[in-house]
Amino acid sequence: MTLVLGVDIGGTDIKLGLVEGEGDIRGSGKIPTRPEEGPEAAAARVRLWLGESGDVQGKIAAAGVDCAGLVDGERGFLHVSPNLRGWENVPLRDIFERALGVPAIVENDANAAAYGEWAKGAGRGLKNFVCLTLGTGVGGGIVVNGALYRGSSGFAGEIGHAVICADGPLCACGNRGCLEALIGANAIVERAAGMLARAGESRSAWGASPTVEALSRAAASGDAIAAAAFRETGRWLGIALANVVHILAPEAIAIGGGVAGAGDLILEPARATVRDCRMDEAMASVRIVPAELGNRASFIGVSLLALGRLNGRR
Amino acid sequence: MTLVLGVDIGGTDIKLGLVEGEGDIRGSGKIPTRPEEGPEAAAARVRLWLGESGDVQGKIAAAGVDCAGLVDGERGFLHVSPNLRGWENVPLRDIFERALGVPAIVENDANAAAYGEWAKGAGRGLKNFVCLTLGTGVGGGIVVNGALYRGSSGFAGEIGHAVICADGPLCACGNRGCLEALIGANAIVERAAGMLARAGESRSAWGASPTVEALSRAAASGDAIAAAAFRETGRWLGIALANVVHILAPEAIAIGGGVAGAGDLILEPARATVRDCRMDEAMASVRIVPAELGNRASFIGVSLLALGRLNGRR
Numbered sequence: 001m002t003l004v005l006g007v008d009i010g011g012t013d014i015k016l017g018l019v020e021g022e023g024d025i026r027g028s029g030k031i032p033t034r035p036e037e038g039p040e041a042a043a044a045r046v047r048l049w050l051g052e053s054g055d056v057q058g059k060i061a062a063a064g065v066d067c068a069g070l071v072d073g074e075r076g077f078l079h080v081s082p083n084l085r086g087w088e089n090v091p092l093r094d095i096f097e098r099a100l101g102v103p104a105i106v107e108n109d110a111n112a113a114a115y116g117e118w119a120k121g122a123g124r125g126l127k128n129f130v131c132l133t134l135g136t137g138v139g140g141g142i143v144v145n146g147a148l149y150r151g152s153s154g155f156a157g158e159i160g161h162a163v164i165c166a167d168g169p170l171c172a173c174g175n176r177g178c179l180e181a182l183i184g185a186n187a188i189v190e191r192a193a194g195m196l197a198r199a200g201e202s203r204s205a206w207g208a209s210p211t212v213e214a215l216s217r218a219a220a221s222g223d224a225i226a227a228a229a230f231r232e233t234g235r236w237l238g239i240a241l242a243n244v245v246h247i248l249a250p251e252a253i254a255i256g257g258g259v260a261g262a263g264d265l266i267l268e269p270a271r272a273t274v275r276d277c278r279m280d281e282a283m284a285s286v287r288i289v290p291a292e293l294g295n296r297a298s299f300i301g302v303s304l305l306a307l308g309r310l311n312g313r314r
Numbered sequence: 315m316t317l318v319l320g321v322d323i324g325g326t327d328i329k330l331g332l333v334e335g336e337g338d339i340r341g342s343g344k345i346p347t348r349p350e351e352g353p354e355a356a357a358a359r360v361r362l363w364l365g366e367s368g369d370v371q372g373k374i375a376a377a378g379v380d381c382a383g384l385v386d387g388e389r390g391f392l393h394v395s396p397n398l399r400g401w402e403n404v405p406l407r408d409i410f411e412r413a414l415g416v417p418a419i420v421e422n423d424a425n426a427a428a429y430g431e432w433a434k435g436a437g438r439g440l441k442n443f444v445c446l447t448l449g450t451g452v453g454g455g456i457v458v459n460g461a462l463y464r465g466s467s468g469f470a471g472e473i474g475h476a477v478i479c480a481d482g483p484l485c486a487c488g489n490r491g492c493l494e495a496l497i498g499a500n501a502i503v504e505r506a507a508g509m510l511a512r513a514g515e516s517r518s519a520w521g522a523s524p525t526v527e528a529l530s531r532a533a534a535s536g537d538a539i540a541a542a543a544f545r546e547t548g549r550w551l552g553i554a555l556a557n558v559v560h561i562l563a564p565e566a567i568a569i570g571g572g573v574a575g576a577g578d579l580i581l582e583p584a585r586a587t588v589r590d591c592r593m594d595e596a597m598a599s600v601r602i603v604p605a606e607l608g609n610r611a612s613f614i615g616v617s618l619l620a621l622g623r624l625n626g627r628r
Contacts, residue, residue, distance in 0.1 A: 070595050079595050128466045142561070144458055151563025152442045155596040162557040165480040165491075166550075174592035175556075177479075236480075242489075243476040247456070247561060249465025278488035281384050281393050282469040 004307050005060045006299030007046055007096065008109060009033055009067040011083030014042060015295060016049055018060070019303035023120040025296065027053055035084045039092060043099035050100065062310045063104040064302030065096050066112040068137055072154050073107050082137055082172060105306045109133070109298045111157055113256060113291070114141020115148045116301025121292035122254035130250045131291060132159060134237075134259035134266075137172070138180040142248065148305065160184075164239050182236040183266075185212045185259055192229035199225060216262040230265035237266060238273025245274065245286050256291025263290065318621050319374045320613030321360055321410065322423060323347055323381040325397030328356065329609060330363055332374070333617035337434040339610065341367055349398045353406060357413035364414065376624045377418040378616030379410050380426040382451055386468050387421055396451055396486060419620045423447070423612045425471055427570060427605070428455020429462045430615025435606035436568035444564045445605060446473060448551075448573035448580075451486070452494040456562065462619065474498075478553050496550040497580075499526045499573055506543035513539060530576040544579035551580060552587020559588065559600050570605025577604065 001020060008015040010033060018027040031049050033042060050060070069081030076093025078084070096104040107115075114123075114131035123129035127146060133139040138160030142149040150156050160180040161173050168177025169187065181187060192215050196203060203223070206214060219226035241253055255267060270288060277283050293300060317340060320331040324347060332341040345363050347356060364374070383395030390407025392398070410418040421429075428437070428445035437443035441460060447453040452474030456463040464470050474494040475487050482491025483501065495501060506529050510517060517537070520528060533540035555567055569581060584602060591597050607614060 070593065126466075140561075144463065149458065149562075152440075152565040153559075153563045153596055153599045155593075156561060156563035158560040158593070158596065161560045161593060163478055163553050166478055166482075166553055168480075239477050239480055243557075244561075245467075246472040246475045247454075247470060247558075248463075249467040249470035251466040279384065279469075279472070279475060282467055282472065285467045 002061045002307065003059050004303040005046075005050065005063040005100065006303035006306075007063060007065040008112070008295075008298040008302065009042065009065065009084065011035065014046060015299055016046065017296060017299035017303060018053065019300055021307060023116075023300055023304055025300070028296065028299070029053070033084070035087060039087055039090050039095050040099070043095050046096070047099045060100070060102055062102050062306040063096055063100050064107065064112070064299070064304075064306030065092055065104055066107045066109040066298050066302040067092075068109050068139065070155055071106050071108040073105060073150065074154055076106055078106065103306075103310060105302070105309050107302050107305055108139070108141070108157070110139025111141040111148055111150065112299070112302035112305065113139070113293075113297035114143060114157070114301065115305055116293055116297040116299075117254050117256065117291050118143040118146075119304050120300055121297060122289050123252060126251045128248065128250040129252055129254070130159070130244055130248060131254045131256060131297075133257035134183065134255060135257040136185045138184055139257070159240065159244060162240065162243065164236065164243065179236070179240045183233050183259070188212050188215065188229060188233050188259065191232060192226055195225050195229055201225065212259050213261065216265060219262070219265050227265065230262055231269045234266040234269030235273050238270035241270055241288060242274045242277040242283065245283055246279075249282065250286060252287040252289055254289050254291040256293070256297055260290060316375045316621065317373050318617040319360075319364065319377040319414065320617035320620075321377060321379040322426070322609075322612040322616065323356065323379065323398065325349065328360060329613055330360065331610060331613035331617060332367065333614055335621060337614055337618055339614070342610070342613070343367070347398070349401060353401055353404050353409050354413070357409050360410070361413045374414070374416055376416050376620040377410055377414050378421065378426070378613070378618075378620035379406055379418055380421045380423040380612050380616040381406075382423050382453065384469055385420050385422040387419060387464065388468055390420055392420065417620075417624060419616070419623050421616050421619055422453070422455070422471070424453025425455040425462055425464065426613070426616035426619065427453070427607075427611035428457060428471070428615065429619055430607055430611040430613075431568050431570065431605050432457040432460075433618050434614055435611060436603050437566060440565045442562065442564040443566055443568070444473070444558055444562060445568045445570060445611075447571035447605075448497065448569060449571040450499045452498055453571070473554065473558060476554065476557065478550065478557065493550070493554045497547050497573070502526050502529065502543060502547050502573065505546060506540055509539050509543055515539065526573050527575065530579060533576070533579050541579065544576055545583045548580040548583030549587050552584035555584055555602060556588050556591040556597065559597055560593075563596065564600060566601040566603055568603050568605040570607070570611055574604060
């Protein structure tokens with residue numbers, strides 16, 4: 001039985017999974033990232049975690065490593081990541097191969113999540129599939145003909161940075177009106193706060209800056225302003241999804257990530273926006289569904305990608 | 315030697331090409347479309363043209379038929395076309411197979427053009443390639459891993475109807491802020507007229523409603539307002555191209571169609587917008603180039619697609 005280690009590096013935590021060839025999880029865990037200590041220290045801590053996982057030590061055949069940002073899988077480099085300050089032009093693959101003593105691959109986290117959802121989650125059995133990961137950032141991954149699509153530069157799938165409102169709000173990337181600037185967690189919180197202020201109301205329960213989770217709970221318990229903020233967010237998402245359908249015409253688009261926890265508060269207005277889109281023959285066939293693997297999608301996906309590489313597939 | 319007939323059906327003319335297996339053109343011609351007479355009459359006129367082409371009669375092995383609109387290549391149907399009023403849910407493949415007595419395929423015209431440019435024009439030898447066709451409408455076609463990408467519905471590649479400015483002008487499709495609504499020929503003409511009016515100037519040379527070609531000549535001879543209209547058009551195009559790079563990361567994007575005759579008047583500001591886009595590692599590797607095959611791109615592409623189908627490739 002081949003075991004692969006999936007290493008999903010976030011800004012706060014590294015999520016770890018020991019994944020079998022068929023995508024089943026043999027073990028999982030979480031350690032702090034501490035990005036300020038650098039990638040070598042993080043890799044050493046992953047090695048330690050693996051050592052403490054006892055009986056599997058020495059048994060992993062490969063490792064898959066993913067994080068947010070521009071990841072050059074071909075050369076094994078992380079160019080730059082929004083969550084990992086100072087990890088710039090880092091040979092992430094080499095660092096993890098040295099620390100773990102097995103072949104490694106590196107991948108963008110949203111690409112990894114899309115591949116995981118395709119292999120084991122919401123995209124199972126589909127030919128063409130897109131997965132969006134909604135959180136502070138908005139990531140995307142594309143599966144074409146049953147393979148992860150990276151494009152010629154390796155940076156394809158950045159649907160979160162496609163512009164849908166050219167004169168819209170400034171995005172963390174420096175451009176205006178990217179999807180991320182309109183539906184990222186910060187945008188949702190600001191939208192709700194703005195709506196609250198315009199309505200001349202206040203909500204002690206929200207605090208100074210509520211989380212998306214708190215807003216989502218509020219909306220679920222009948223808070224009209226929180227609900228309206230999600231509705232508008234969902235409409236923006238729907239515009240982006242209709243664009244994805246126009247360009248890629250996948251069978252399904254899965255929506256994952258922390259913000260997707262708001263569920264139908266966001267998904268229903270998004271679906272309605274897609275339905276209302278003209279050229280309805282093109283729109284009718286796509287399903288917009290919740291992702292199924294939660295925060296395990298990336299480490300499952302990157303493990304299976306590593307396994308595929310090990311077995312000579314790309 | 316296998317000859318294939320390429321039939322590119324526009325709103326005014328049908329362009330016809332007799333194409334060899336390698337994509338070389340043995341003969342070509344043009345007949346009126348007269349869409350009001352219906353698709354059967356058009357197919358009969360294509361048959362007549364073929365008959366008049368003398369020595370090739372009876373020698374074509376297949377036909378490829380393309381037009382603008384939602385074309386379902388799998389089932390051989392044209393759902394709806396902006397140029398061909400009344401040709402709705404038409405079994406275009408059957409109609410042409412009956413008229414010509416050979417196997418036929420049907421394809422969207424921008425898909426056909428993209429495939430033609432990939433096989434014989436600006437996309438030769440590339441793995442991932444996108445071609446936009448700018449005219450009254452804005453069409454797109456995508457080549458992934460050396461094959462035309464149609465998506466699961468068959469309607470992929472409609473980059474002209476991806477929204478880049480959600481509160482923008484109304485598009486012919488019924489949505490707002492599609493690329494087509496911002497850079498289609500009518501939008502360019504209206505932009506130039508608006509700029510002229512705001513400047514309090516007039517141009518007898520432009521007439522009441524100048525063509526894009528007239529504006530392009532004016533800009534080339536130093537007309538600052540015409541040049542500014544193309545510059546703004548190019549910036550909108552650049553936003554859409556950056557989106558294409560974010561999502562698809564192709565090696566090159568070719569720009570064809572009548573409006574592309576304006577050349578660097580549009581392409582230079584488009585390239586500058588892409589260059590100025592943040593996440594420059596992603597943007598750096600793409601080339602934005604003029605299409606090379608002019609108005610023969612579609613009939614060449616659809617012929618080669620028909621030949622591929624005949625030979626068992628898709």
